Amino acid sequence: MNATFESNPLIDRLPPHLKQFIKPQNYEGYSPINHAVWRYVMRKNISYLKGVAHESYVHGIAKTGISIDRIPSMYGMNRILKEIGWAAVAVDGFIPPNAFMEFQAYKILVIASDIRQIENIEYTSAPDIIHESAGHAPIIANPDYAEYLRRFGEIGAKAILSSHDNDIYEAVRKLSILKEAPNAEKAAIELAEKEVNQLQNKKVPLSEMAKIRNLHWWTVEYGLIGTPENPKIYGAGLLSSIGESTWCMTNEVEKIPYSIEASTKEFDITQPQPQLYVTPDFSYLMQVLEEFSNTMALRKGGFRGLQKLIDSKKIGTIELNTGLQISGVFTQMITNEDNEVVFFKTVGETALANREKELIGHGIEVHSDGFSSPIGKLKGINLAIEDMGPRDLKAYNFYDGKRISFEYESGITVEGLNITGIRNINGKLILIQFEDCTVTYKEEVLFKPEFGTFDLAIGSNIVSAYAGAADFRSFNNLYHLPTTTTVKIDKDEQTIALEHLYEKVNELRNEAKVAEGAILTILEELKESHPTDWLLAVELYEVAKSNQHLTLVAQITDYLETVKQGRPKVAHLIDDGLSLVS
16 A cells, blocks of 8 residues: 555544555646546536536535636545545545445545546546546535435445455446546457446346445435426436436436335446436435345344355354354354254354454454354253353353353254353353364264364354454455556657647636737647647637637637537537537
8 A cells, every 4th residue: 555645533543454445646647638627527517517406516516625627636625524524535446345335434535536538528437536526525515415425334334245246346347447548449348348237237136235336326326306306416426427417307317206126226337327316305315224224134134144244255244142243254054944043154264353342362363264153042941041140050060161061952062171251241151162172963063172172152143244344453454455457558749748738728727818829829739730639629719718819719619610520429518618618
C-alpha cells in the first residue's frame, strides 16, 4: 500500500484490511482534457438536474464544496465532508463488495479517482470521480440519507457472497477497466462483455450479497424518490450520467414503488435501466433495509446460514447462542433430522472470539489448521451445558482435571481429560478444553488424541452467520487486492499537444479580456491537427462569445457543424454544450 494519501481522524480509524485499498489521488496527474470533461459534465448536470434531482443534491453540491470548473481534490473534499461526519478516500476502480460496504459502515466514501475518457462522457460502467464525488457526495449532506448509507454498509459488509459473486466481480472489474483504457482493442472489450453477460445470464440462486447488491443498485446508484408519477433523482449513477438522467425521466422507463422485491431484481451494468424504483422518502429506505436484514443469516443463523458460509469459501463467522464466535473458512457440517447443526468444521486459520474480541490463546496461531466441534444438547439431560451452574457441572462430572465421557442427542460422543473452561461475562461456559480426547459420530472419528488439545464449543445452536471475522484483528488480511489494475499508458505527442491547447483555453477563460487572434490561433491548430475533437471547440465557442467576438463565434459554429456531420454520435453533445453557453 502506498501511504502517501492525505489522512484524517476518520480515515485513521480504518482497519488495515481496508487501508490497503487506499491510494493517493495524484491530483497533478489529471490532464487539462480531464478537467474539461469534468466541467462539461458538471455544467450539464447542474443545468438539468436542478429541475429533476432531489433538493438535497443542489444543496449538497454547495455544502460539500465540489467545484463545477475543476476536478475536486480529496483533501479539499475531506475538509468539508468532516463537517457532516464523513470522509472520502481514493481507490483503484471497483474493490471487493464486502470491502466497499465496510468503508460505508465507517462513513467513508470510496472514490475511484480516475476520470472517464471523453468518448464515454455521457456514461461509463467504470466507477470514476464524476460518479463518486459528483454523484454520491452531495446527497450524503442529507442526514437521513447519510444514516441510510452508513447502516447499509454495516449490514452489507456482513452479507455472505458466493463463488459466483466473486466471478462476476472480477469480470465486471476487468470490463470496466478495458472500457476506460484509451487503447483497448475492440475484440478484448467484446470478449470481456461476453464473459460478463454469460455470468449474468447464469441461472444460480441469488446470494445475500447479490440481493443486497441489487438493493444498493436500485437505491444508492439508481434510486428515484417521490411518487411514480412525479419522481426526483437521488441515485448517484443517474446524477453522474448526463445520458441516463434524461432518459430515466421519460415514459420509456417504468417507475415502480420501491419494496424488498427489488432485492431479487437483477440489473445489467452495461445497459440503460428499463425500470427504476421510487421510494416515498429516505426513511422508507431504512425500513426496507431492516426488513431485508431480517432475512439474512446474520439474524437467522441456523444450518442455512452455515451452508451459505460453506458455499462462499471465504472467511465467515458463526455465533452460538452462548456468544462464542468462530471465524474461518467453513467446510463441513453435520445436521440432525430437524436440520439443526450438530457439528461444524473450518479449514486453515481460525479464530475464536466473544463480543467481537478474540479470546486470549485462541487466535490463528493456535488454530492454524482449522477448528471443529459438536454443538447441541446432551443425551438424557434436559439442561444444556451452557445453562449449568457450578452444582450442575459437578453433578454431571464436569470437573477440571477429570476424565469425562458424554454423548449428545445427535449421537456424537466426546471422551477426554477435562483441562479447563472459558466463561463469558455472565459467568457461563463458552469453551471447554480437553486433552487426550476422542470425538466420534457413528463409525467416523471426528477428532483424535494425536491432533492435540481439543476445544469444545459450548452452545446449542447457531444464532448468527455472516461474512468476515468477529474480530477483524484476528486475520492478517480479510480481503485480497484485485489482480487487475486500471490501465495507464504513455501519451503520444499528438495527445500532449491537444492537452496543451486545452490548457491554453483554460487560461484564456480566466482572463478579463481575450484578443480575437489568441482564439483564432488555437482554432486553426485544432482544425489542422485534431479534427475529430469537439469539446475544445465548444470551450473556444464559450470564450469567443463571452468576449463578444461574433465573427469568431460564427466560424466556430460552422466548424462544429462540420464535426457533427463527420461524427453524428456526438452531435447532441455539441448541441448541449452550445446551449449551456447561450
